[in-house]
Amino acid sequence: MGYFDHIPNIKYEGASSQNPFAFHYYDADALIAGKPMREQLKFAMSYWHTLCADGTDMFGVGTQDKFFGATDPMEISRRRAEAGFELMEKLDIDYFCFHDRDIAPEGNSISEFHKNLDIMTDFIEEKMHETNKKLLWGTANCFSRPRYMHGAGTSPNADSFAFAAAQIKKAIDITIRLGGTGYVFWGGREGYETLLNTNMALEQDNMARLLSMAADYAYSKGFQGDLYIEPKPKEPTKHQYDFDAAAVIGFLRKYGLEKQFKLNIEANHATLAGHTFAHELCTARINGMFGSIDANQGDMLLGWDTDQFPTNVYDAALCMLEVLRAGGFTNGGLNFDAKTRRGSFTHDDIFLAYIAGMDTFALGLKIADRIIKDGRLDRFVSERYSSWSNGIGADIIAGKVKLEDLCDYAYRLGEVTSIASGGQERLEALLQQLMFGAQ
Ligand code: XUL
Ligand code: CO
Numbered sequence: 268m269g270y271f272d273h274i275p276n277i278k279y280e281g282a283s284s285q286n287p288f289a290f291h292y293y294d295a296d297a298l299i300a301g302k303p304m305r306e307q308l309k310f311a312m313s314y315w316h317t318l319c320a321d322g323t324d325m326f327g328v329g330t331q332d333k334f335f336g337a338t339d340p341m342e343i344s345r346r347r348a349e350a351g352f353e354l355m356e357k358l359d360i361d362y363f364c365f366h367d368r369d370i371a372p373e374g375n376s377i378s379e380f381h382k383n384l385d386i387m388t389d390f391i392e393e394k395m396h397e398t399n400k401k402l403l404w405g406t407a408n409c410f411s412r413p414r415y416m417h418g419a420g421t422s423p424n425a426d427s428f429a430f431a432a433a434q435i436k437k438a439i440d441i442t443i444r445l446g447g448t449g450y451v452f453w454g455g456r457e458g459y460e461t462l463l464n465t466n467m468a469l470e471q472d473n474m475a476r477l478l479s480m481a482a483d484y485a486y487s488k489g490f491q492g493d494l495y496i497e498p499k500p501k502e503p504t505k506h507q508y509d510f511d512a513a514a515v516i517g518f519l520r521k522y523g524l525e526k527q528f529k530l531n532i533e534a535n536h537a538t539l540a541g542h543t544f545a546h547e548l549c550t551a552r553i554n555g556m557f558g559s560i561d562a563n564q565g566d567m568l569l570g571w572d573t574d575q576f577p578t579n580v581y582d583a584a585l586c587m588l589e590v591l592r593a594g595g596f597t598n599g600g601l602n603f604d605a606k607t608r609r610g611s612f613t614h615d616d617i618f619l620a621y622i623a624g625m626d627t628f629a630l631g632l633k634i635a636d637r638i639i640k641d642g643r644l645d646r647f648v649s650e651r652y653s654s655w656s657n658g659i660g661a662d663i664i665a666g667k668v669k670l671e672d673l674c675d676y677a678y679r680l681g682e683v684t685s686i687a688s689g690g691q692e693r694l695e696a697l698l699q700q701l702m703f704g705a706q
Contacts, residue, residue: 320606416456451497459504634701
């Protein structure tokens with residue numbers, strides 16, 4: 268007896284299938300860009316949204332049953348794990364991601380919490396062996412409890428910092444034990460509301476201290492995966508220190524941590540920062556820090572992190588183009604940091620949401636592969652920058668000219684006459700053609 272007995276194993280049936288409980292574009296073993304789709308996409312289930320979040324919002328109580336028939340906190344955790352592995356099996360999802368408090372009850376003290384975590388780690392480890400599912404990344408929730416109201420690594424209170432360290436140590440231990448290939452630091456409340464009460468310099472130095480201790484600890488315990496920072500602006504604090512990829516990269520470089528961390532880019536966080544998803548991915552990639560992805564989407568009419576399942580194929584295509592350009596995933600993958608809407612309260616809705624998200628990224632991957640194979644986009648861009656391959660452009664790059672040489676050059680030239688159109692509309696039309704093909 269499972270929790271989702273009425274739901275079949277989800278199979279690829281092709282675009283013309285009218286069965287909603289089937290993949291229409293995601294064909295796990297089909298080769299795209301030299302690898303099976305399952306390896307290119309590396310889908311992961313988010314434990315928190317899928318097994319814990321019940322649709323509670325500021326205006327009302329939960330609408331979704333995430334207790335799976337249990338009342339005792341440990342039993343709820345066990346059933347959540349069983350339901351999670353059943354869901355991954357039915358959806359053919361290979362990976363999952365979790366926060367410490369997603370998998371075990373917090374109890375009355377941090378030591379009780381850690382004992383509960385030990386029990387649940389054993390349980391999850393067994394399920395992983397039974398089902399051959401893998402841990403993409405683990406993390407610690409250092410933002411929900413009142414002790415973190417002013418931040419964790421950036422708290423004015425050193426005890427809060429110490430508790431965060433304790434949680435991170437334990438979450439790293441569990442991640443290593445479960446063979447996780449990644450560990451995520453999302454800033455949570457690492458930011459501030461008003462400078463009137465904030466020592467920003469100390470807070471940022473302390474955040475770097477915590478990250479540095481965590482990296483030293485993970486590597487000393489034999490962690491082989493990647494450590495990721497997940498940028499996000501605005502939410503929950505007004506000024507988040509990890510606002511976007513560029514801010515995080517600047518921060519890591521300031522503290523000499525850039526070799527130890529990569530980025531976990533989330534679509535909805537990108538749009539909250541006023542960037543496209545692809546912009547954030549490209550920023551990570553060109554700085555050698557592309558790591559993993561939280562796949563979801565926001566609502567452009569709302570100003571908060573709605574964490575919707577991704578259905579925007581255009582954005583997914585441009586995302587997968589960045590992933591392919593980065594050489595594909597190594598330790599990272601596509602974690603659906605996404606939840607069904609409060610009104611989509613049934614278990615069926617969760618399955619249908621994952622199917623929609625997986626099909627969206629399957630389409631995105633196929634289109635990205637097509638864009639690269641077609642070559643017209645790349646040729647346009649390389650032609651656009653061709654003035655840097657010879658003449659004065661090549662001299663600038665080679666460091667052969669000084670500012671005054673360029674002044675002489677400009678005098679000689681008289682005017683810039685070789686400038687060309689940016690061709691944006693032409694390229695947008697090309698993209699459309701590549702997406703929809705000949706009709
Ligand atoms: C919050 C968020 C987190 C991180 C992990 O917006 O995205 O769930 O992914 O803590
Ligand atoms: Co996330």
